[in-house]
Amino acid sequence: MDLRSAAAALGVFSLVLVGGGCAREAQESPTPGAVGLPLLEGLDRPVDFATDVVPVLENRCVVCHACNDAPCQLLLSSHEGVMRGATKEKVYDSARVVAKDPTRLFVDAHGVDAWRAKQFFPVVDPPAAAGSPKTSDALLLRMLALGRAHPFAERARLPDSVGLGIDRKLSCAQGDEFEAYAREQPLGGMPYGTAPLRSDELATLVAWVAQGAQGSATPALPPELRAQIDAWEAFLNRPSLEQRITSRYLYEHWFLAELHFEDRPAGPFFRVVRSRTAPGQPVSEIATVRPYDDPGPEFWYRLLPIEASIVHKTHIVYSIGPRRLARLEKLFFAVDWKATRLPGYTAEEASNPFAAFDQIPARSRYQFMLDDAQYFVMTFIRGPVCRGQVAVDVVDDHFFVAFLDPDRDLSVADPTFLERTKSLLRLPAENRGRLLPGEIFLAYARDQHRYLNAREAAYDVLDPQRRGPALDWIWDGDGENTNALLTVFRNFDNATVVRGFVGEIPKTAWIIDYPLFERLYYDLVAGFNVYGNVVHQVSTRLYMDHLRMQSENLFLGFLPKEKRESIRASWYVGATHQLRYFFANRMRGVDHSTQIQFRGTDPKAELIAKILARSPAVSGPPDLLNRCASPPCLRPDASPVERAVEAELQRLASVRGAWVAWLPQVSLLRVRVDASGASDLVYGLIHNDAHTNVAFMFGEDARRLPAEDTVTVVRGQFGSYPNFFFEVEHARAGEFVDELRAVASAADLERFVARYGIRRSDPRFWETSDWLREDLRRRQPGEAGIYDLARYENL
Template sequence: MMALSLALLFATASAAEEAAPATAETKDKVPSYIHDIQPLFNKRCVACHGCLGSPCNLKLSSFRGLERGGFGKNPYSNHLNAYARTGMDVVKTTEEWRKRGFFPVLSRGGSREENLSRSMLTQMIEAGAKHNTPGFSRKALMPLYAKRYEHRCPATPEALSAQIETNPAIGMPFGLTALAGKDIETLRDWVAANAPGPTDAEKRKEDMVADPKAVRAWEDFFNADDKRSQLVSRYIFDHLYLSMIVLDESPGDYFRLVRSTTAPGNASQNPPARVDVIDTPFPYTNPYKYAGVDRFYYRLQKVTTPRVQKNHFVWKLNNEDIERLQKLFLAHDWGKHVHLDGKHDAPWDLGNPFKVYEAIPVEARYRFLLENSELIVSGITYGPVCLGQTATYAVKDQFWVFFVDPKYDVSVRDPKLGLETWETFMDRSLFGNDAYEQAYGAALKRLRPKGYTIDAIWNGDKTNDNAWLTVLRHESNVSVMKGRQGGIPRTLWLMDYSGFERIYYDTVANFEYWSGDVPKLETLIFFNYLRQEFEDNFLLLLPKGERQKYRDEWTQGLGQVALALEPFAGEEQPTQVKTSARDPIVSLVGEIQEHMGKTVSGPPDLLNPHVKPKVSLDDPITSYDEWVAAASLLTQTRAYTFPRFLPSVIILRLNDPQGHARVYSLIANRVYETQDTILFQNGEKLPHLYTMSIYPTIVGGFPNYFLEMDLAQSGDFLRRLRDVKTLRDWNRLRDRYGILRNSPRFWEAYDWFTNWNEKHRGIYAGYLDLSYYDLFDSVY
């Protein structure tokens, strides 16, 4: 519902914590939470209040989240000390959340007038209705955005009332056009009637699944009794606990894999047996000790909350995948030296996968990561929180990711790389990383003395499109897609098994979202080591004489200091890959594309071609094909100035004369001298290297602008975009075709894109976040 941290000023005091029944006089008029209120929150609020780090930690994606209320500390501010964890399953009751400092956002137990006057939910909505009428001043919001990370949320209605009086622009939806009158009346009627929640019957209906037997089949797989299966389940959970699970056999349902104190029920029981989540701080935390139980169970918990695209990535499964996982992990002998007898079980409470899962054959572990690489990398880049902020500084704006084939991977052939201890693998210090890199380089020299061939790149058997990933950074958030998309990037990665595990555990499994700044800075620094490692791995495919040139070009300025301290593992390795002397990267990409095949690399990228079509921007555009050809003249080129003025993500609706529409995302690809300093955004930009890519779908979860035009207008738009030389030029073009936050059509446009997303992207779609929408030029 609102936009940024500051935006969340929902604060209330309440005389009663639990929902009271409606009075007889109002019973017939009370809106239903399930049918009226939650759908309203979904379409107007959860975009910013639907994730772990929602502004003021108010989650409006469920009645439980609304009941929990808000939290005074700003999760995005700088702070040295750790905050309490705020996952919805950390504690079970509203009373426990109150003890942790959460304050109510609803008032109950009084008269209709008292409930409304003391409910900050309605006060903020009504402030927005009064001051955010179409055409409201966008400039009035600037002071609030400028200090959004300094904001502290008031915890009483009196404190909030004072803030509203001082600055009426804080009303909800924050910085956006007010809610429709009928929506406001619905909320008012519900709050006045004591804000009743879902009934038991409604909650039972929500928990029903389409096919309980399919759910039970997976729970049986994860809860198998033998020691090897239990260790495999731990490994899978560690790596995919953030993903959304969709079962082909249970259409329309979404699940997440959790650990529970309660066992699965009867296979035909619907809804399935109750899930009591054991929400440990880390996925590898000992659940027995944490929950005080002798047995825990892996469960598929149905997700009944709305999906938000900023942290939504799908693990799509069917019953045949059970057999596939059993074959991958359990069909082979693990070795006679392996002891899983209760006395030698894998340790808990240890964030080192190399030591914990040493018993599982390393190739099985790696193939699991490879076959689900988009999911694993999505966990690395999306994460459970709303915004990445400084965490994304280590990510470059556009790059492709490839993987070393298990047959060629030295960390598969010699998992310990000749090191004495597994601790070195997860040692995040400069010295620990150097020791690892030295060992990796020595292993390359010993096991791959002739260097890599093109076959060293995993091609997914030319069928698995997880073999080629496109990763995009949009300032404080990141997108991951499969295939060769967006045009040839400036930098590329080649990941191996041990590096894949290291970066996942650094940024996901070991990441403390609740921690202070120091641990987060350590994560950022280690990510930079790993990014450099993967760029170096890719450079090993090039001739030795070309490697340092690209290494220095990809990291400049202050980054050269860090570069000098980071070993180039395998720098002297030969290569068996033949590339052209004129443009080694372009010719290498051609070799990789042929090696991958069409299924993996994807269809020809006509929007971002390396060789441009022979068309003119002065030609009329009467079809989508003509639009694609014309637009491609402006993508992946440094010939124009306009990319330096683009925001990160623009989503375009393009209408044809027959009443149809297509959607395209215009993405800015920025370049910086280095990612080795968190100050790079302020002084190390290389705007002459910026480019734009266009994608024929919705990209990312945080649009900066919606644009809308007809095909007949698209030529004018492209010509004006080409001619942008200044920020003022861009602003004029934006105002001509964009839908600004104070437009009377804003919510109509948002709903249209939401519906398009659901219709065309299906299970992969979620609500778009509005935190960065139409931010002013000095902000984005």
């Protein structure tokens, strides 16, 4: 079918397209025909999915339609996702009584018929039906036509009727429901709530559908890459008992990773999977809900190329190659241990890593996690779960993380400690959502109380003089590993982790030991099922409360003993009556001193300063943007333009004021330097919400302290879910700061956004999004991925 006949066949779509058009195009060319069919005729050539269609989908569609939070589970990040289509079934359901079957693309079903059996409906006809009359009814095109017919006023706020909340009710209209949907929600077309597609982008999609919506052949991997894959599959499938246990341990810690080879940081990327087929044969992934579910009697670990577009919110990068292989050989096979049995797959054993992997030396396991601590913390807060206020409101908006040195960790130094306490370290995933939340709460609170008592007694034996910890008890990254110090930012319903201590001195800080690190991972990642029932989800959250408190208490244990309780109480205003606070997770070692000498009145800030001062190679350069004692603080390696801009932005950092409340959670500020855009700068403006405490699952608004909110300014791009873009000429950075700090009302915000903001309806919206994507690719090719713009605000 050629483009003219395709356009003629599009019926309602063609009429809508001809009569519609965005306001800007109508002004440039008032003849309706010039906006419609002639533009489609200009693309009268074969369209290739990979080279023509994928760029349009990635830049305009995947920004909302990727991961579990894609509306109607419509994943437009691959040909298989487009062909799978959409469904009315929800992934996120906090009231779900019975767990639902998972619907992971590429995993839980394969092919159109299999997905139709799982209640997915088409948005385009499959290639086999190309050319049939139904091609003209492609739901994808009809949604795009609806958006084209009802453009928004340029640069204006969207009407309030255009819902943007991630929890909004979705219609998920099928083909035969589209006309009713269009009548009821005329502003509900695609791309939803944004500036329209360009005519050439729309014409590309129309041509692709008309030509049969074919996919593109997957290019063969080059021989040198194939050789590396073969080497890793050979390593993971070595037959010794020690190797089989180690490979299972690695798989359970890598199953979320997007792996790349050390000599190819920009990809291609791979997943490690369990396959029914041996190396040398096509991979046949075994689909299980959790990575420690029983895969059956015979399987192999395989590396499977990632076929979908790389999206930032699930792009948890992990490198493999000769250096990694040598490190694993040293950690797991150059040490003295002998396995006598394979761990089982019962829920009780498999969900408890201290039982399943008790034969592997604890030092090997802990050091393996420390080596890439940012990766593991990232898995807690980023990945295919993709969203959840209740999931991340268990932590403060901004806190620092450090780790207990392996030589000082009793669980590592004393091989008998974990053997004695592993039954107390069980996790709620073992129950598979069968118990009531109250039963789970009491059972695991008792376990935590008994475990912490045992831990305290063991440390008392090692420290009979009650001298307490020294500074060298905190891991220093062996003088070179920058994973040793991390900062976590919670951005309402998502979070970000970065290396180093970034931002002002936060309210809270954590120190994590091996039992905490492993339990954090198995509670929030390996054992968590986003498709699980409400009991499973609540129990996961309640258990995380214990882990947060215990991590905070380890940090407090380094402070002067007479200061610990008062500082802790200031972190839990209104929650000190909780059983978890005063019983299960009470401060232990209160009679232990600290070997660290404190001289000032703020021991928390003093301890953080001492940690940072130990090893500049690990700490990195000082955060002059946010911790500038006497402004301006100028980076020695900054350009003159950067120095001028950052001197102004320092006036926003860590400053409290009424203006902070008007800022979104994460804003990206593009500073224009020249007309080409090649030298433009980017800064992240992070709104840190203050709370009385984060000890409750619900009622967050009642615990907010907006007058204490602050802003952290970071160089470069930040987060996975930008909530707004601002733009300013570098010479006007001071004006930007002055006007932002003067915002005190909705009218002030309106004037500020009109001058510096880029709204969803702004013709620059897509251009800015594209520029940011290319800038991220240029600066961080390995970590770059497509941002999620679904949470972009309507300021």
